[in-house]
Amino acid sequence: MTQFNPLANHPDPGSVRTGRDARLLFRDPASTPFLQTTGMAPGFMQASPIILPGELALDFATFCQRNPKPCPLVATSNRGSPTLPTLGDDLDLRSDLGGYRIWRHGELVEEVTGIGELWRDDFVGFAVGCSYSFEDALVRDGIEVRHISQGVCVPMYMTNVPLEPSGPFAGRMCVTMRPMTPRDAIRAIEITSRFPLTHGTPVHIGDPGQIGIDDLETPLVGDPVEVREGEICVFWGCSITPQYAMLQAKPEIAITHKPGCLLMTDVPSRGDAIDLPSLAA
Amino acid sequence: MTQFNPLANHPDPGSVRTGRDARLLFRDPASTPFLQTTGMAPGFMQASPIILPGELALDFATFCQRNPKPCPLVATSNRGSPTLPTLGDDLDLRSDLGGYRIWRHGELVEEVTGIGELWRDDFVGFAVGCSYSFEDALVRDGIEVRHISQGVCVPMYMTNVPLEPSGPFAGRMCVTMRPMTPRDAIRAIEITSRFPLTHGTPVHIGDPGQIGIDDLETPLVGDPVEVREGEICVFWGCSITPQYAMLQAKPEIAITHKPGCLLMTDVPSRGDAIDLPSLAA
Structure with a gap:
């Protein structure tokens, strides 16, 4: 079980009130490496970044356009530019993450806290929406989100649902699962219909087997959660999907x-x- | 005034029941050139195509991602491929439009009924959502859409609202305008919130001057419509925007x-x- 204690490794949680506070913290070479962002700067959107060589950028942008539920694109950088001004005025993709993974030919080769020396003139940075925004909305509406109440990481599964390919990007959709009462499931669909940039409405409800999930107890990533009598499983597209396609x-x-x-x-x-996301005033 | 008689130039309106019927008609070299699609194959989505050299494709895709209200991207072709399978199984961008415009260095040079001989291995085709889908939804809801009742073309205006640039694509947003009672305007916003791929909710309501429109009587394209006492002007992003950016x-x-x-x-x-659009079963 991943223990859910979002602020455990924050040096001074009170000082990280905004997304920008978090970025400035990560940018500081003296900060603790690999700080987790769960629960950090509540109220500010978090996103999954992916940085690719320019020759693959159009294929990836098209892949996201064709698979908007698992891969909702919220920002794209200019070629060679490490900034995403629509997500933050001074955002710098080279330094502003708590931790990076470097992949070569599909193999993880390194985990680092900055990529200034790796940045290239042809790189394009993408940001894919993640589920924290809609989870905030569910919680505000009084819906119990099981992995939050249980203090674990949301369970993520590989499905048999094929993605629309684009160039070399292809594969099957990854999903997150949240068990709910039927009444809460209906309301969750209503709420998430307003958040297409953070995965929108579910991709499936009910029998996990219908989308190729044999065992809820063994997620691909994250932790299994309790499914209670009379509850229905609700599955949303997951932003680890583009990473698997990569x-x-x-x-x-x-x-x-x-x-x-x-x-x-x-x-x-x-x-x-x-x-489109717009910056806080 | 553009007279609105959508079926006037159709050889056999009854035979054009689906989007595919229309494409097959346009594909036939013997068909009347430049047939209008307004009112044709009701119930099927129409889209604005734009075909660009590969070297500009990423910039254009990013431009659409950054300006989703005027430029909602509903499909992107593979490089060099004239098909858009998510919009139609056998759709062929080289032949399936009733009329094409060829632009060189931003100048209109020719209008043709097919582009087979112009197609290049590096071309990328894009389809941008257009307002017909949400107008259908407004009409089904009992909302009077003025240019339809008046039998004219929807008025389109240039605004002073800057677009988020991407590469060489930039400029200001074009909008359509539909005058409505305040009650209908509220309902229209509610309805169009469900159609982000066809421009979504309005970009402005009320005073045209606030978005730089000085005179409703002289639209950039289309025909002026009557605005009645007590009505409010409702402005939506318009899919001629990407053409002006081009x-x-x-x-x-x-x-x-x-x-x-x-x-x-x-x-x-x-x-x-x-x-994402899905094909009719």
Whole structure:
């Protein structure tokens, strides 16, 4: 079990109130490496970054366009630019994550806390929406989100649902699962319909076997959660999907976040995410 | 005034029941050139195509990602491929439009009914959602859509609202305007929130001057419509926006539809367009 104590490794939780506070903290070479972002700067959108060589950028952008539920693209950098100004004025993809993973030809080769020396003029950075925004909205609505109440990591599963390929990017959809009462499931669908940039409505409800999940007790990533009598399993597209598609594409280099070290933005997560994200005033 | 008689130039309106029927008609070299698609194959989504050299494709995809209200991308072709299978099984961008416009360095040079001989191995085709889908939904809800009742073309205006640039693509947002009672305007916002792939909710309501429109009587494209006492003007992002951004980018070649000759798809326009379009069963 991954113990869920989001602030345990924060040097001074009170000082990390905004996405920008978090980025400045990670940017400091003296900060603790690989700080987890779960529960950090509540109210600000977090996103999954992926950095690719320019020659793969169009294929990846198209892959996201074709698979918006697991891969909702919230920002794309200019070629060679490490900034994403729509997510944060001074955001710098080279330094502002708590931890990076470096992949070569689909193999994890290193985990680092900065990528300044690896950055290339042809790199393009992408940010994919993640489920924290809609979880905030569910919790605010009084819906019990099981992995949060149990203090564990959300369970993620590989399905048999094929993705629309684009260039070398292909594979099957990964999902998260949250068990709910039927009544809460209906309300969760209603709420998440307003958050298409953070995975939108579920991709499946009910029998896990229908999407190729044989055993809820053995997630691909994360921890299993309790499913109670009379509850229905609700499955959402998961932003680890593009990372698995990247593994299949085997680019000569790709850079992602270390799990749990997401990109912290200045975009309010409480906002209705149908529109493009806009910065907090 | 553009007279609105959508079926006037159709050889046999009854035979054009689906998007595919329309594409097969346009594909026939013996068909009347430049047939208008307004009102054709009701219930099927129409889209604005734009075809660009590969070297500009990533910049354009990113431009659409950054400006989703005027430029909602509903499909992207593979490089060199004239197909868009998510919009129609046998869709062929080289032949399936009623009319094409060829642009060189931002200048209109020709209008043709097929582009087979111009197609290149590096071309990428894009389809941008258009407002017909959400107009269907408004009409089904009993909302009067003024330009339809008046039998004219929807008025389109240039605003002073800057777009998020990407590469050479930049400029200001174009909008459509529909005057409504305040009650209908509220309901129209509610309905269009479910159609982000066809421009979503309005970008402005009320005073046209606030978005730089000085005179409603002289639209950039289309016809002025009557605004009655007590009505409020409701402005939506317009899919001519990417064409104006293309004019500014001045690509060595670009291909768009001739106005009124949209790309007919097999995607039901009545569907809730928050998800990716899916083909009619």
